[in-house]
Amino acid sequence: MNRCLCCYKELNKVDNDFSWHDSCIKRFFRTQKILEIKFGEESINKFIDSQVNKGNTIQGVQKKITFGLSKKHNEFALIDFPLGYILKPQVKLYTQLPEAEFLTMQMAKVAKINTVSNGLIKVNNEYAYITKRADRIIIKDKSVSLAMEDFCQLQNRLTEDKYKGSYENCAKTIQKYSSRPTIDLIEFFLRIVFSFIVGNSDMHLKNFSLLEINGSVNEYALAPAYDLLPVNIILKEDEEEFALTLNGKKKNITYNDFLKFSNHIGINEAVAIKIIKRTINLEEEFKKMIIDSLLSEKMKCDYINLIHLRCEKLKK
Numbered sequence: 001m002n003r004c005l006c007c008y009k010e011l012n013k014v015d016n017d018f019s020w021h022d023s024c025i026k027r028f029f030r031t032q033k034i035l036e037i038k039f040g041e042e043s044i045n046k047f048i049d050s051q052v053n054k055g056n057t058i059q060g061v062q063k064k065i066t067f068g069l070s071k072k073h074n075e076f077a078l079i080d081f082p083l084g085y086i087l088k089p090q091v092k093l094y095t096q097l098p099e100a101e102f103l104t105m106q107m108a109k110v111a112k113i114n115t116v117s118n119g120l121i122k123v124n125n126e127y128a129y130i131t132k133r134a135d136r137i138i139i140k141d142k143s144v145s146l147a148m149e150d151f152c153q154l155q156n157r158l159t160e161d162k163y164k165g166s167y168e169n170c171a172k173t174i175q176k177y178s179s180r181p182t183i184d185l186i187e188f189f190l191r192i193v194f195s196f197i198v199g200n201s202d203m204h205l206k207n208f209s210l211l212e213i214n215g216s217v218n219e220y221a222l223a224p225a226y227d228l229l230p231v232n233i234i235l236k237e238d239e240e241e242f243a244l245t246l247n248g249k250k251k252n253i254t255y256n257d258f259l260k261f262s263n264h265i266g267i268n269e270a271v272a273i274k275i276i277k278r279t280i281n282l283e284e285e286f287k288k289m290i291i292d293s294l295l296s297e298k299m300k301c302d303y304i305n306l307i308h309l310r311c312e313k314l315k316k
């Protein structure tokens, strides 16, 4: 199936060079067509938001370019304000990270996870992953900033300690600060289950945030999911299944660990079982999505096998 590189639904006719629905272009860029994004190494360096070379983590080598778009001269120009988009181009060390991130974000959406808007665009003839910042919204043609804090900040930890802690502690952070803790805890549990199934072993403290809601600085809810990658197929030497501990473990996670975890964070066991079942039941759908993706045949195969293995582990 030919799929849109924004919503990933079927694309009947490709009437532009971008493989995006016209409606998706309008919604995402607020333009009639995808304008060209031009930049060289120099401007990329200028706009790099974080390039923390930390050990063997994938996100450490991913360049994140935070930028705004100015639509003058029929092309997008990188501007400092309002910094509404984040672009992640290809990196030399790992192949097809943008394609893998886009696919995994789409799978998350199918799993009913609240995700940031995202897509794939061509930059310098290669696919780059593009996402809209969750903490910027447009009201009456003006960009408005929303307060957003990641769990590292909320737990008063330094950035280098983002791999310290547990998912149980993250649940406490939600209970403490979220204005709708019950909904957010269930969404959080779902994200942990999904991350296990897709081999996303890099869900550290900076990959969860609370975001201002209802235009009030005193009301926060779990921010839409971002930075979802099938790390276990890209970084095979990494044996850990999780970035933080779940029931005291980072690997050899079992079905029972998830049940104990749900119990610990106050989610009814029947609800937890339902979430697990519903997510593993998506295995066939995930497989179809992977087959239709832009990943190499080898990566498709690895990804399908990993998901199968993980779903089997969660079958009771």
Ligand SMILES: [Zn+2]
Binding pocket: 004, 005, 006, 007, 008, 009, 020, 021, 024
């Ligand atoms: Zn679309």
